[in-house]
Amino acid sequence: FSSFSLTLLLVFCICSSGLNTLYQGELELNKLLKLVLTEGERNSGLSQLRDVILTNLAEQLQKNRFGSEDDDHYRLNDELLHYVLKTVVRESCLVITKCQTVARDDFQKLLSTVPVVSPCLRYLMAVQNHLLSNTILIRPDESDDSDSSLQGETMKVQELQSSILSLATKILVGCDEVLETLQQVTTALINSDISDRETRLKGLEQVTKATMLGHLLPVLLTSLMHPTLQTLTLADALMPQLVQLVLYTSQTALLLKTQSLLFTEDPLPVGGSFGQGAKACTADDKILDEREEAGFLTGLKIPAPWAAGKTVETMHPVRDNYKFKETVHIPGARCLYLRFDARCSSQYDYDKLVIYAGPNTNSRKVTEYGGNTLGYGSRSVLGTGWPKDLVKVEGDTVTFSFEMRSGREHNTPDKAMWGFACTVRAQESSEDVSGGLPFLADLALGLSVLACSMLRILYNGPEVTREEEACQDLLCSKLLQRCQWQVEANGAISPALTPSPSPLPLTIEEDREFTYPSDVLIPPPGLMPGSYFDLPRIRLPPGIMSRLREVSGRARPQFRPSIKEVIRPDVLEEVIVSCVIKHLSLVDALQSLVNYQYREDHTEEYDLVCKIMAETFKKINAMERQLQSVAELEQKWQNEVEWKHRHR
Structure with missing residues (x-):
């Protein structure tokens, strides 16, 4: 059986690699692809051939990212792309439904195999990335500024925008169906009494990331914020679907967040009369209602990567005649807070760090540090020594200047010449930047931002034409x-x-x-x-x-x-x-x-x-x-x- 499978796989690879040779006519090739896409679910052989063909097409699109004459061979027409999308939607809904229907052991197996992307989804990702990268990264030919060249580039951008609109519409409609299934499964799990309900709800988010919601939608949302794609045509066409997706994602994110908070609360005491149990359930329902009214972002900490600050440090240990100078500027900060590493040290107290409140060493001097308390070199430190608490510097700019003036002595260990490391922040307490938002909350927030951007485009209407600018005084006339x-x-x-x-x-x-x-x-x-x-x-x-x-x-x-x-x-x-x-x-x-x-x-x-x-x-x-x-x-x-x- 194994030899037969290898032979069959070899035949599939030959068919896939020689598609354009074996099927030279576009009509014949489309008939073959339509057959494997429509009958693939009912015929295992055709499904394997479909997967091999789509994998090969996806690889070719990735190699030809910035466009070539062969693009037409690798990008399927709208009808075939619709069949691929239907398969991806069906696969996504199926894997989400399994979170509710399969047994506990099978669910654990599902979580361990979730990252594998199906060939259909992989092909859709390749098509989307191909179109978006060509549109966003397109560069005009600077050597040719003729009218015909500019007109050709404009037509190319318009053609790409039209293709993206067609693909984005299909993807958003498919995501709408997947999100509807996700909401139904989430509600069913919350209302169920299975023992591993909490585990399944947590795993549901991981499974969702492996569907088209995780592989297609975030990339599409981010790319649609690019100025090239912020057009009135796209906004008018995509707005209805965006509103529907915002509703689905925010409602499902609220369900998961509320249920997660209930899981973290102390369990109710076992026993008691039926009346006490009814009161407890009523209290839980009240808590759930209150949290639903608050919204899915209530209580979530929005990640702020910029709040992590900037780390400034020398080499460790410092060498002879080592000099270091660096300036940190955080726009809009009223003051800066410096936190030094506990290992800061230098051989002698004149091997020192000087801090200035400004962009250079001519600015106001704030303080200076140097030396060590380890018993080597000078055996002393400047002033009170390297700071253990925060150092406050007024303004939004600080300059560090360190110089190693002494030569290293033979008995001085590395820890006595470690140098310094300092983290600069615009606030006293650092925010937690390691984590992130829950996937669905993040998705709902991204959809909301894009929807608001599209609404702004619709509100502003068409761009002002030259004729309108020339007649501005007449258009402003009350008469x-x-x-x-x-x-x-x-x-x-x-x-x-x-x-x-x-x-x-x-x-x-x-x-x-x-x-x-x-x-x-x-x-x-x-x-x-x-x-x-x-x-x-x-x-x-x-x-x-x-x-x-x-x-x-x-x-x-x-x-x-x-x-x-x-x-x-x-x-x-x-x-x-x-x-x-x-x-x-x-x-x-x-x-x-x-x-x-x-x-x-x-x-x-x-x-x-x-x-x-x-x-x-x-x-x-x-x-x-x-x-x-x-x-x-x-x-x-x-x-x-x-x-x-x-x-x-």
Whole structure:
């Protein structure tokens, strides 16, 4: 049987290595791969062939990480990749379910074999790493800055982004299914009464790391935070799945954390009446509910690797004429704390370490240490000796300067010339940096960060175009923001015709409301939508116009009587302001000018009227000044013509 297996394996290897030779057509090759991927679960021979082929393809992708012409041979199409993903999801769900269903001995065997990655999962990892590394590590050709080169690189990045979006969508959907199974198994284990429940729950996290949740998802989440992949298209497509994954991971992490805390509490006393047992269960349920409300991160210590500090040390032991200088800078620190090793020593007290509060030896000197108490060399130390407690240095920078000035004596042991070692931190107590978050809590936190980043992209919307930058002043205009547009019957876009010919009071009276008759707002009968019609326009009263000019904060330019008679600024201003009010639907807001109570209740409308009128009258004033300049120029030309006629 063993010789037959070896022969069969050899045949598989030959088929795998010669795929492109034996199956030269893409259609034939895809048929073979579809066969081994779909029938592999029911046929052990085909499953072995599938594993050999996928392992070979994964190895080839890893060798060609930065892309080549052979990529198409090693990357399966979307249909075949979907079959591979289905197999990976099924394998992940199966291994998680085994944590609940298998016997105790089989569960221990499962834990010992968990790190083995299946060929299907290995291939998916290779495809994901291949696409992500090509996208993130792509570098433009600095020697070729032509437009065609830049356009080609842009198209390549867009093609890679499209491939990553397709793959990421499939992976997130698969992880959704695996997490649903994980949550069901976790809940079932918590509610079960098996004796090794605690062991199985702890082992469940280890098993989960060996599934696609541990091998695919963390790498994908980290890579999607890269600026190249922080695009609106990816955010819009992946956001629904990310939200679902955040919910699943946070809920499951909370279940495991709460159950872990209950395991660490003192066990309930055995015995007692049924009522006491019921009270105890009720108390446990209350504790569980309270902790569920607190969240899965409550009580967890977030790792802070930066809090471990930086270790500064000489060689051990120090040699003759040894010199050492190093500066440590921790940005944002108010002060630094130094903790010295208990073995610090030097041969003589003038073989010393000097500490400066600053970036160099010209900074303020803090203290100095040297010598030893071991009975060698000087047999003494500087001051009180090498510190056993923390040394505080003000500021965010400290400089160490050590010099070995004496020559080593023949009877001086290494321990008397050990040198020094010091750990620099920005806080007095060092945080525990050796451990980490539980896997699911870490996963939930990573998913939350990515989801928030994608939400920010969706909130910001598309990037500002050059046209929008050029028209920034127009886009900021309150006039244009409030303008309403409609599509006419012929497809043209024009300002919406919303007639609002409402009679306004000729004089302003406080606390008096005005309304527009409803009949003037209704188009004449017989007119179809989109057709043009004329309505008699009711002009704004002088009292309203003067009030609008007043709230705008802009006075009218001064005109010569002759020019004022020609320009007629009153008529001009009334026509323009009336159009602005009609097209921007400010009719109701005008009540704030004549009704003090309405103004108090609708402050935002009043402020909007003031801003729009300020902008409107600013433009009107500019136009009137230009008209005045034109009128003065025409008058000057007329005077010159008349003078020429008189002096012929």
